[in-house]
Amino acid sequence: MRILVQSDPFDVAAETEGFAQGHENVGALVSFTGIVRNNDAGTLKSMQIEHYPGMTEKALAKIATEAQSRWDLQDVLVIHRHGDLVPGEKIMMVATAARHRKAAFEAADYLMDYLKSRAPFWKREITSDGAEWVAAKEDDEEALNRW
Template identity: 65%
Template sequence: MRIAVQAESFDLGAEANAFAAGVAGAGAVVTFTGVVRDLPEGGLQAMEIEHYPGMTQKAITAIAEEATQRWGLCDLLVIHRYGRLAPGEAIMMVATAAAHRAAAFEAAEFLMDYLKSRAPFWKKEITTAGGDWVAAKDADEAALDRW
């Protein structure tokens, strides 16, 4: 299991290949990458992501350990960036490996739902009109109810 909370960009292909190459006993590897998307009306200049390092690492590690036990994962990877990111840049990546695809997909979705709504990150959208903190969305909270 590897959890990385970092400002630096990452190479999705290299990370996915390294993860898959290091997994033994898996029949399925699932990856997901979240990117900064522009606002529906356009005009997003950047997304600023803040966090408390010790708190963030501890929280993500705890949920990763839960996912590993719940779905019997062979391995998992979580990379989440912070700092100023432009539209189109990767924010995060989740990779899961399991004996069977259902477990790998479900664990990845569980981790993504957690990272979206409960991980201790604070996001601010920077536009030409200024900056606004991103509020929690009811749909993101509701996604956690299925777990």
């Protein structure tokens, strides 16, 4: 298991290739990459992401460990960035490795739902109209509740 919380950009291809190495009993690798999306009005200048070092990594490791035991995963990778990110930049990546694809897909979906609604990150959108903290969305909570 590898958990990274970083300000630096990451290379999806390199991370995916590195994650795939050494997994001889794995039949499925699933990955998802989240990208900073512009708002509907097209006015997003940047998204500021804050976190508490140490606490964030512990929370992500705990949920990754839970996913590993729940779906019998061979490995998990979670990368999440913090700092100022602009539309189009990669914000996070989740990868799971399992013997079978269903477990890998479900675990990745679970981890993404957790990251979206419960991970200890605080996001503020900076637009041409000012700055506003991003509130939790009901849809995100409902997605997590299915697990």
